[in-house]
Structure formats: C-alpha cells, structure tokens
Amino acid sequence: MNYLEQIDSNNIPQHVAIIMDGNGRWAKQQGMNRIFGHRNALTAIRESVEAANNIGTKAITFYAFSTENWKRPKFEVNALMRLLVRTLKKNLPEFQKNGIQVKAIGNLNRLPKRAQNTLNKIIEATKTNTTIIITFALSYGSREEIVNAVKNISEKIVNNELSIEDIDEKIINSHLYTVSLPEVDLVIRTSGEQRISNFLLWQIAYAEFHFTEVLWPDFRKNDFYKAVIEYQNRERRFGKTSEQIENLNE
Template sequence: MSLLEQIDKQRLPRHIAIIMDGNGRWAKEQGQDRLYGHFHGVESVRNIVEGCAELGIGYLTLYAFSTENWDRPAYEVNGLMELLIDTIRKEVDTLNRNNIRLHMIGDMQMLPESAQHELEEAMELTGTNTGLNLVMALSYSSRWELVHAMRQVAEDVKAGKVDPGAVTPALLEQYLCTRGIPDPELMIRTSGEFRISNFLLYQLAYAELYFTPTLWPDFRKENLYEAILDFQNRERRFGKTSEQIAEVPTGVISKDSIGRF
C-alpha cells in the first residue's frame, strides 16, 4: 500500500505550516551558489502545493522570507526578490486553474514596490477561489508580528476603543497577521534543523512538530505524506490526559474545545 493510500482522509490537518530550509546547503552540495538552491526550491513549492490541494488540505503556510533574512548578502536578497516576483507572475494562472487562493503575512512595506504590486495583484486575481488557501510568509517574523499587534492594541486602548480588561486571546488574535486563519495543526521543518526560528510562535502553541533531514529542494509529495502519517499516529491531548481524550467522542477534540486545560 502506498503512503498516500495509508492516509486517513477524515483526519487530515486543516492547516500545515512549513519552514522551507536547506536551499543553500543543497546548492553547496551541487557546487553552486545559494541562489541556485532557491531556484530549485521553487519546484518543491509547486509540488507540495499541488499535493496539499489534491489531499484537500484547507491551509498551507510557507515560510519564504523572514525579517532576519534582510541581513543576508545583498546579491542573495536581490536575487530572492527577483525570483519571488517572477514566480508569482508565472503562477497566477496555475493557482486559478487549481482553485487556490493566495494570501500573504508579514511586513509587505519592506518588500520592493514591484513585489508588492505582483503580490497584491495575485491576491486579488485569486481572491474568489475556494480551494486550498496558500499563505506566503514574506518579510515575516513572529516577534515582529507580536510587537506590531501589541502596538495596535495599545493604540486602540488609548483611543478608548478597547477596554484593557477585555483583552483576551480571542481579541489578540484579531490583531495578528493570521486573523481569520486557523492555527496550524502540523508544522514541518526540512533540512534537519530542530528550531522554530521565529515562525508563528503564538499560532504553533498546539501544533505537532515534524522535523526531517531532507533538504527543501528534495522535498516532495512522498515526504509530505510521511509527515501527515506521523501526525495521524500521534495522540493530541491539548493539556488533557490520555484517559480524558478517550472519553471525548471522535471529531470533538480541538484546541478551541479543550485548549484551556
């Protein structure tokens, strides 16, 4: 039986988040510069997006460029931005054919104007699609997001729009980049590193973490299936005991229902 056939389609993670790591090391192994690895990493993105869409995954978030990545050598940053613009321009028709809606989280104002334009146009052109929601984390870091959210909360408290005593997790989530997007249930990191690297720190509170030594340019659907099968073999307790979980009817367990424990 293939890996795909082993997956329980009734127990898929609603939201998968991926830290796409290892492009530079992959390129070095090929005797090439880092941009060569990023270029080949785009094929992995296409393959995994297609795989998630075929499975019926609701949301896929890809960590494409962090706020810290701006400190990389200028040639690599410029090359990445050019690759981003070119890829978005080429992929819009494919996204529409596959009913995929594009979203972006992060500090868009930090991106070159041409990249902002391509992203805004792509999000508008795919805005009515109802299949997979593809969320690109660009110029994003969780600490930046939380500081940005706290500033907005503080401004609304100062303006009398928010009562400090009414600040709850539910209210805070409305100020995050991911408002309206369910928290990831499965987070995958490639390349053998065991870090979250400032990625969705608030949203990953109850996610299952999966680390693989596979470098991102080599990551394909079969690797995705392995991660999902690993997820489906875990017991998700959300702070409860195994005995308590056994008492909850199948399909009832969720962060929202028992996340307080």
Template sequence: MLNKFFRKKKKMISNDLMERKQVAQSQQLPSHIAIIMDGNGRWAKKRTLPRVAGHHEGMKTVKKITKFANEVGINTLTLYAFSTENWKRPKLEVEFLMRLPEEFLGTYLPELMEQNVQVKMMGNIDSLPEYTKSSINKAVEQTANNDGLILNFAMNYGSRDEIVQAVQKIVYDVQEGKVSSNDITEELVSSHLMTKDLKEPDLLIRTSGEVRLSNFMLWQLAYTEFWFTETLWPDFDEECLMDAIEIYQKRNRRYGGLKGEEVN
C-alpha cells in the same frame, strides 16, 4: 531497457503514493500545515552551485507541494519564504529572493487559478521592493474568489515583530477607549495577528535537519505538532509530505488535557 525500468519504478511509486493518500484522506487530516523551507543553500553547495540555484530549485518544490497538498485536501499551507532576519544575507542573494515571487507567481499563477488556490501573504509587505509587492498584490487580488487551498506566504515576516505590532494596536485601542484592559484576552490578541483569518497550524514541518522555530508563528504554534526532517527543501517531495501527515495522524493531541481512555 534502463528507461523502461525507471518508468516502471516511477509508476509503482505513484501507485503507492495514491494508496497512501487515500488512506490519509479517510482519517483526520491536518487542516493547516506550516512549513519552514530550509536547506536551499546547502542543496546548492552539495552540487557546487551558487546559493541562488538552490532557491530557484526550492521554488519548483513550492509548486509541487502546493499542488499535492491541494489534492490531499489540506485547507491551508503556510510557507516561510523570507524572514525579517533574512535581510542580513548577501545583497545579491536578497535581490534574487525578492525576484522569486515575481517569477513564481508570474509563471504559475494560471495553474494556481486552475487549481482553485487562493494566495495570501503575511508580513511587512509595504517594506518590500515595488516589483515584489506588485506581483504579490496581483496574485492575491486575482485569486481572492478561489475557495480551494489557501497558499499563505510569510514574506518579510517575523513573529516577534508581529506580536509587537499586535500589542501596539491593542494599546492604541485601550487609549482610544475602544476596549479596556480587562477586555484583553487570548482571543483579542489573536484577532490582531496577521493570521486572524486563518486557523492555527495543526502541523509544522521544518526541512534540512534544523530543529528550531526561527521566529516563525510563535503565538500560533502553541499546540501545533512538530515534524523535523533531514531532507533539504529542494529534495522535499510528495512522499515526504505524506510521511509528515501520516506521523501527524498517529499523534495524540491532548491540548493540555487527557483523552477519554487516559482518565482512569
């Protein structure tokens, strides 16, 4: 009897989510959503589990949200998986995090191929362990011709480091006479960033109640809409993503100007 009740409730939630998705698709969707996936450790602590259990559960959320974002019609999903500062964490936790891409991509790559998802990575990939780098490169190569959702992982990524590298490349080009100092524009800087082939994010989501950017896409987020939630990343589900999209669709994006009705 209880199982029947829960099945009925689950079906009702599923139908409601389907309706919400259809309504959202009839309006302007965010083309690029970036997510700071936070709260794995706290999720585990609340259940008296080791921190790595939270990271493993968070990996399942990545699969779930990627699939749903693809179904909704999102063009790009960028996930902050491992920052340049995360190396400061305990050695065993870092080693576990370095194994997660291998497990995730090894397990879900066939499904990503079926869903026409293209995997991309940004960050200092060369500094990662060989097994991590190998699994990443394999996924990028195998999905290169897919033209569905772009699943972009930020791995060993830090925005300040990214900007420093961009400046170094531009300075080198100036010294080589390829460009002059007068050629340095916002467009030129953007073309030297790791996201040069991607549209800038329309919506940033951060889970777990933290309200900061943590060195994530500082240049690219200049005009992005922010949405923060208390939900821990392992608990973040399709309904949470719909909440964020619906709030985004109610925002008035001015880009420093005014909408027509606000001019008078």
C-alpha cells in the same frame, strides 16, 4: 510505497506551516551558489501544494523570507525578490485553474515596490478562490508580529475602543497577520534543523512538529504525506489526559 493510501481522511491537518530550509546546502552539494538552490526549491513548493490539496488540507503557509533574512548578502536578497516576482506572475494561471487563493503575511512594506505590486495583484486576482489557501511569510518575524499586535491593541485602549478587560486570546488573534487562517495543526521543517526560527510563535502553540533530514529542494509529495502520517499517529491532547481524550471520542 504509496503513502497517500495510508492517510486517514478523517484526521487531516487543516493548516500546515512549512519552514523551507536547506536551499543553500543543497546548492553547495551541487557545486553551485545559493541562488541555484532557491530556484530549484520551487518544485518543492508546487509538490507540497498539490499534496496538501490531494488530502484536503485547507491552508498551507510557507516561511519564505524572514525579517532576519534582510541581513543576507544584497545580491542574494535581490535575486530572491526577482524570483518571487517572476514565480508569482508565471503561476497565476495555475492558481486560477486549481482554485488556489494566495495570501502574504509579514512586514510587506519592506519588500521592493515591484514585489509589492506583483504580490498585491496576485492576491487580488485569487481572493475568491476557495480550494486551498497558500500563504507566503515574507519579511516575516513572529516577535515583530506580536509587538505590532500589542501596539495596535494598546492604541485601541487609549482611544477607548477597547478596555483591558476585553483582552483575551480572541482579541489577540484578531490583531495577528493570520487572523483569516485556521489554527496551525502541523509544522514541517526540512534539512534536519530542529528550531522554530521566529515563525508563528503564537499560532503554533498546540501544533505538532515534523522534522525531516530532507533538504527543501528535494522535498516531494511523499515527504509531505509522511509528515501527515506521523501527525495522525500522535495523540493531540491540548492539555487534557489520554483518558479524557478517549472519553470524548467514545
């Protein structure tokens, strides 16, 4: 079935966030260790970016490594960091060829220096690309992000750069890691789990959710398209009634 043909080009999610889950279980099914699963997850990232680009989505954010993931076995963390460095270097020509701008959000100072340096070089090299933005959430935790935003806003109040009356959603947004990204329209989580796992808690307030049983290493373009089709079949009301939405669309 050609799912791409079923997509309404007038109702495209501009920012899709993906919780990439199931690498370990996929590897276990193959009789291999978790690192094997992480390595084979790269195809799913590539397919998702290509699918997003095909339909005109402008931003896609991957939950690659959470603040809680630092608690994992050291060998796995080190392997993930090496994989990050190797993958970014290898794919830079493809990023440039396809107009992909790379960003990263999270407590990036916790990353190994080599990973930080490589990431900074890729971000700098692709900063003028405009076709699609891919963002990697690394050493990321939404609660930590919000705490940091509160601290930064509070400091500005103490320094008389802001007043309490100035604080609104716009001010909070401007102090989050995602300030330069569009609102999240669609969240996809693979592997059958149905939770948010401390991911973009503020940003997904009105996002639609798509949960799939597909393990992340098996996720392909058609899986992405099916998520978008489900998104398009929902009525996004943003607190309004169906009747109000219908009147706006008339």
